[in-house]
Amino acid sequence: MIEKNIFAGFGGQGVLLMGQLLAAAAMHEGKHTTWVPSYGPEMRGGTANCSVILSDKEIDSPMVTRPTALIVMNRPSLEKxxxxxLPGGSIFVNSSMIDVKVQRTDVKAYYVPCNELAAxxxxxxxxxxxxxxxxxGYSKCVDIxxxxxxxxxxxxxxxxxxIPLNREALLKGAACVK
Amino acid sequence: MALKLMKGCEAISEAAIQAGCRYFFGYPITPQNDVPEYMSRRLPEVGGCFLQAESELAAINMVYGAGGAGARAMTSSSSPGISLKQEGISTIAAAEIPAVIVNMMRGGPGLGNIQASQGDYFQAVKGGGHGDYHAVVYAPSSIQETCDMMQRAFDTADTYRTPVIILADGLIGQMMEPVELKENPNPTMPDKPWAATGYDPKGTKPRAVLNSLYIETEDLNTLIDRLHARYEVIKQKEVLVECYNTEGAEIVLCAYGTVARVCKAAVNELNEKGIKVGLVRPITLWPFPTEAVHDAVAQDSVKGVLTVEMSDGQLLEDIRLAVNGVKPVEFMGKAGSIMPTTEGIIERIMKMREA
Amino acid sequence: MAVIFDRTPVLTDVPFHYCPGCGHGIVHRMVAEVIDELGIRNKTAGVAPVGCAVFMYNYMDVDMYEAAHGRAPAVATGYKRVHPDHFIFTYQGDGDLASIGTAEIVHAAHRGEKITTIFINNAIYGMTGGQMAPTSLVGQKTTTSPYGRSKEHCGEPIRMAEMLSTINGSAYIARCAVNNTANITRCKAAIKKAFQTQIDRKGFSMVEILSPCPTNWGKSPVEAMQWLEENMIPYYPLGTFKEV
Known part of the structure; x- marks a missing residue:
C-alpha cells in the first residue's frame, strides 16, 4: 500500500491540519508516513498545500509530484x-467553493459540498x-x-x-462517497 | 518509546535537549523559527536558558561564552544568518570551544528566498569564516536521522572541542515524520577542565584562557598544527556515509540531505526494473567520505557518476576529488530552491546508460 | 624591611606591554584590586577586547576570554547565563564598545544583563595606529581624520555613559578619568560600585574611564594628562549618570 496525497486550498481552510491528522493517524496504525507543507512560491496568493505519503514500506522521497489522490478546497488549487x-487516481473537490468540474477523464472525481455540510x-x-x-470513506487507509x-x-x-463534532463531520463526509 | 509525529525543527530542538543542551541563543529567521520557538518554551522546563539575541553575531558569541563556561550550548539559523555567524564560528574553532550550529538552508546568495536549498555547502564544508579551520558537518536526510544526530553532534563537539554544524535544507526543518526520541533525563557530560568556571590559584584546575589570538607566528602555527592533528583523527574516526545498492551498480548517484531521498526513490524504481543503479549519500560532509565514494565508483560495473544537488555544483567538487578521474562525473542540479524530481533523475540516468 | 608596595595578587607577574603614560596599566591594577578586595576572585571571569587591551588575559590572574571585536558583552552574557552566581566583566575600548560593538553593549544594558563593563575612552584607536574613534573630539587630528574630525562629515563624538544611562536595564553608569590622583581614587570607587551592583544583582553596570594615549595623541605623558583635562573632560563630564 502506498498513498501519495496532495491537500490544497486557501490558507485558513485547515488544509495543513487535514494532512497532519492523516499522517498522525497513519503513524498510530503502524504505517510509515511523511508530511511536507507547501514550502515554495505556490504559497503566494494565500494558497496552502501539503503532501502526505502513507506506506507499508519505508518512504524514500517525501516529495509528491504525481499524487494518487488530490484533495482540493478551492478552485485555484484544482486548476494548479x-x-x-496519476491516471486512475482520484480528485476530491469541495463543490461549495469550486464551481467547475474535473476535466480529466482518467481519474475519479468526487464532489463534496463541504461548507454546506459543515453548516x-x-x-x-x-x-x-x-x-x-x-x-x-473512499480510501479507508486509516480508521476514523x-x-x-x-x-x-x-x-x-x-x-x-x-471531538464529537469532528466525529460527526468525518462520518458525514465519509457518507458522501459511499 | 512511542513514535511522535514531529516537525524537523521541533524534533531537532527536543533531541538537543535530550543530548544535554541547556543553552540556546538565536535570532529569528525563516525557515528555522520553530527551533527558537520550541526552545523558548521547553528550555525553562528543564532548567535551561533560552535567550533571543539582538543579532546572529551576538547569538554565536553568546554560544562562545556559554560553551566556554562548560555548558552544552547551541544556536540555529538559516543561510543569511549563518553568514553573520561566521566571525563567531571562526573564533570558536580557534578558541577550541564545543558548539553546535544548526543551518536550515534557504536559497542564496544575498537574501535569496526562503525555500529549501543546499547552497551553503561550500560555506559549511570549506570553512565559512576566515582562517585554517574546519567544522564537523552533518547532513541529515530524515527527521529521525536528525534527532539521532544531535546526541552525536554534541558528543563530537565536546570530544574534539570543535564547532559542529548540522547542515539541513529548509525542508528537513518544515516537514513532519514519525520520530522516536530517546529520553535522557541525565545526559552524561565529559569533564571540561579547560572551561571557565572560576579560578582558584590554590586549586588543581588551571586558569582558563579562552582565546583565538596567537600573535607570535610560531604560537599560531602550534595552534593550527594542534587543530590539524585533531582533524586527522576526525577524518579517521568520524566519517559517516550510506552506500545504497551501489554494489555492481552501473550508475552511481551522489547526493545528500532531502535530495538523496529523491535519488533513492529513483534508485528503487530503476532497481525494480532490473536496472543497476546505486546511491552514495555522505552523512558527514566534513569529514568527507572520500574513500567510500571512490570505492563505490571504482568498481568495473560503474559507467558513470551523477551528482545531484539543490545548488549549482558544490558537492560536485568534492565528488570529483574523490572520484579522482577514474570515472566520468556528471552534474544535475538547480539553484534557486528547485528540487530535482525522481522522474527527472531517472530520465538523466537513462541518457547516461545510452551514452 | 617592610613591604610598602606589592603586586596585586589578581595580577600575574607578566609586565604590561603598554606605552609610557598609557592609562590601561592604572585601570588594570584597579580592576585587579577591586576583585581582590571584594573576595570574588575564584568566581570571576573577564572578557578581553580587541584593541590595546587585547592581551589582558595575560595580566589578570582569573579565568579570561578573548572576544572578537565588539562582542565582549555577548560573550559575557553567555558566561553569566551559565554561572549566574559568578562575576564577569568586560574590558573594552572606544572602538570596540562605541563603534563595532554598539549593538552588543546597548542590548546587554537593555536586558539588564548582570555584567560589569570597564570602558576605556581614549578618543582614538590605539592598537591599529591612531585612527579616528567614534569618541574622537571635533577637530581632533588622527591618521584617518588628518584635517581634524569634522562634525559635518562624521558627526560629533558619541557619549556612551549618557546614552546607556537612559536604558532601563542599566543600574550603575559612571564616567571617571585617570588624569590625576584624586580622579584615580574616584575611579576605583566607581569600579568597586559597579562590581557591587553586579553582586547585588541590580542590573547592568559600566564605568567609562577617560584615559590618555600619549603615543597616538603625539604628546608626552604629562602633556597627554593636560590635554585630557582641558579637552576631553569638558565634552565628557565626569560623574555618576545612573545609580539604582
Whole structure:
C-alpha cells in the first residue's frame, strides 16, 4: 500500500491540519508516513498545500509530484494540481467553493459540498473534516477513530469537547462517497 | 518509546535537549523559527536558558561564552544568518570551544528566498569564516536521522572541542515524520577542565584562557598544527556515509540531505526494473567520505557518476576529488530552491546508460 | 624591611606591554584590586577586547576570554547565563564598545544583563595606529581624520555613559578619568560600585574611564594628562549618570 496525497486550498481552510491528522493517524496504525507543507512560491496568493505519503514500506522521497489522490478546497488549487494526478487516481473537490468540474477523464472525481455540510452541523470550521472524512470513506487507509485520536492529541484534553463534532463531520463526509 | 509525529525543527530542538543542551541563543529567521520557538518554551522546563539575541553575531558569541563556561550550548539559523555567524564560528574553532550550529538552508546568495536549498555547502564544508579551520558537518536526510544526530553532534563537539554544524535544507526543518526520541533525563557530560568556571590559584584546575589570538607566528602555527592533528583523527574516526545498492551498480548517484531521498526513490524504481543503479549519500560532509565514494565508483560495473544537488555544483567538487578521474562525473542540479524530481533523475540516468 | 608596595595578587607577574603614560596599566591594577578586595576572585571571569587591551588575559590572574571585536558583552552574557552566581566583566575600548560593538553593549544594558563593563575612552584607536574613534573630539587630528574630525562629515563624538544611562536595564553608569590622583581614587570607587551592583544583582553596570594615549595623541605623558583635562573632560563630564 502506498498513498501519495496532495491537500490544497486557501490558507485558513485547515488544509495543513487535514494532512497532519492523516499522517498522525497513519503513524498510530503502524504505517510509515511523511508530511511536507507547501514550502515554495505556490504559497503566494494565500494558497496552502501539503503532501502526505502513507506506506507499508519505508518512504524514500517525501516529495509528491504525481499524487494518487488530490484533495482540493478551492478552485485555484484544482486548476494548479489537476494535471498532476496519476491516471486512475482520484480528485476530491469541495463543490461549495469550486464551481467547475474535473476535466480529466482518467481519474475519479468526487464532489463534496463541504461548507454546506459543515453548516448543517452548525459549525463552518469543520468543512475540512468533512473533506477528510470523504477521502477516508473512499480510501479507508486509516480508521476514523484513529484520526480522532490524533486530533485529541493535537487539541489537548482541554478542548476534548470538540471531538464529537469532528466525529460527526468525518462520518458525514465519509457518507458522501459511499 | 512511542513514535511522535514531529516537525524537523521541533524534533531537532527536543533531541538537543535530550543530548544535554541547556543553552540556546538565536535570532529569528525563516525557515528555522520553530527551533527558537520550541526552545523558548521547553528550555525553562528543564532548567535551561533560552535567550533571543539582538543579532546572529551576538547569538554565536553568546554560544562562545556559554560553551566556554562548560555548558552544552547551541544556536540555529538559516543561510543569511549563518553568514553573520561566521566571525563567531571562526573564533570558536580557534578558541577550541564545543558548539553546535544548526543551518536550515534557504536559497542564496544575498537574501535569496526562503525555500529549501543546499547552497551553503561550500560555506559549511570549506570553512565559512576566515582562517585554517574546519567544522564537523552533518547532513541529515530524515527527521529521525536528525534527532539521532544531535546526541552525536554534541558528543563530537565536546570530544574534539570543535564547532559542529548540522547542515539541513529548509525542508528537513518544515516537514513532519514519525520520530522516536530517546529520553535522557541525565545526559552524561565529559569533564571540561579547560572551561571557565572560576579560578582558584590554590586549586588543581588551571586558569582558563579562552582565546583565538596567537600573535607570535610560531604560537599560531602550534595552534593550527594542534587543530590539524585533531582533524586527522576526525577524518579517521568520524566519517559517516550510506552506500545504497551501489554494489555492481552501473550508475552511481551522489547526493545528500532531502535530495538523496529523491535519488533513492529513483534508485528503487530503476532497481525494480532490473536496472543497476546505486546511491552514495555522505552523512558527514566534513569529514568527507572520500574513500567510500571512490570505492563505490571504482568498481568495473560503474559507467558513470551523477551528482545531484539543490545548488549549482558544490558537492560536485568534492565528488570529483574523490572520484579522482577514474570515472566520468556528471552534474544535475538547480539553484534557486528547485528540487530535482525522481522522474527527472531517472530520465538523466537513462541518457547516461545510452551514452 | 617592610613591604610598602606589592603586586596585586589578581595580577600575574607578566609586565604590561603598554606605552609610557598609557592609562590601561592604572585601570588594570584597579580592576585587579577591586576583585581582590571584594573576595570574588575564584568566581570571576573577564572578557578581553580587541584593541590595546587585547592581551589582558595575560595580566589578570582569573579565568579570561578573548572576544572578537565588539562582542565582549555577548560573550559575557553567555558566561553569566551559565554561572549566574559568578562575576564577569568586560574590558573594552572606544572602538570596540562605541563603534563595532554598539549593538552588543546597548542590548546587554537593555536586558539588564548582570555584567560589569570597564570602558576605556581614549578618543582614538590605539592598537591599529591612531585612527579616528567614534569618541574622537571635533577637530581632533588622527591618521584617518588628518584635517581634524569634522562634525559635518562624521558627526560629533558619541557619549556612551549618557546614552546607556537612559536604558532601563542599566543600574550603575559612571564616567571617571585617570588624569590625576584624586580622579584615580574616584575611579576605583566607581569600579568597586559597579562590581557591587553586579553582586547585588541590580542590573547592568559600566564605568567609562577617560584615559590618555600619549603615543597616538603625539604628546608626552604629562602633556597627554593636560590635554585630557582641558579637552576631553569638558565634552565628557565626569560623574555618576545612573545609580539604582
Amino acid at each position: 494540481f489537476e494535471d498532476t494526478v 448543517e452541523l452548525g459549525n463552518n470550521k469543520v468543512a475540512n473534516m468533512i473533506m477528510l472524512g470523504a477521502y477516508l 477513530e484513529t484520526v480522532l485520536k490524533a486530533l485529541l492529541e493535537k487539541l489537548g484534553e482541554r478542548k476534548a469537547k470538540l
